[in-house]
Amino acid sequence: MTLIFICIWTWGRFFADLEHNQHDLPGICFDGRFKEQTFNDSVFQVNHTSPKTIGDSVLQVHCKFDGAVYPCPKGSVTEFCSGAAAGEQPLQRPHDEPTGVECNGPGKRGGDAGRLAEPCDEAKWDCLAGPCTAYRKAWELCAATLEQQAYSCFYLLGDPQQGVRKQKTSFPYIWLFFGFCSLALCIPGGICVCLSMIMDCACIGLKDCRRIAALNPL
DSSP states (O other), X not given: OHHHHHHHHHHHHHHHHHHHHHHOEEEEEEESSOTTSOGGGOOOEEEEOOOSSTTOOEEEEEXXXXXXXXXXXXXXXXXXXXXXXXXXXXXEEEEEEEEEEEEEOTTOOXXXXXXXXOBTTSOOEEETTEEEOHHHXXXXXXXXXXXXXXXXXXXXXXXXXXXXXXXXOOOOHHHHHHHHHHHHHHHXXXXXXXXHHHHHHHHHHHHHHHHHHXXXXX
16 A cells, blocks of 8 residues: 555655646746735734644744746746736735744643744744844744845646746656656556455355365265
């Protein structure tokens, strides 16, 4: 089963990157604002994720904002296009990025084995204005990650959850290589499993025949 999982996961990564490689479209992106707004108008929020494992109280604080993507004119190359296509409406693309800040939820102390974190609502972090909470620290880090100027980006049409990329995805040769390697392991492994099941079934059938023959002598 492990080999099958590895095989499916590897080919899943290959086809996901292949979709980006073939369908990425160029655009001009603005983080947390529209092009007619200034950087000071940028809107973002910080929020924590759920613990990774049951019993773990450590939360990871993320930076979240919507990016405005202005599609480049048709036929534009992958370089930064000179301007958005006339009449094109901006596309909204969500952006979620970890800030690296980890903390414990209200009333929680410590985390799972080997992981310790300070309470989220206590001033245990260093901010520009002095000691601050985990959320304030994440807010400063989030503000620093926003691009102040427009930048070239790539997006998938009709799939907002994929967000944007700053570089066009290259052909996934590495995942293709690992995909064939996983097939080289999965196919022989699958044949061995099938043969083993057939042999087990054959043995069970033979024993049943002998038992029936013993109970019903001629």
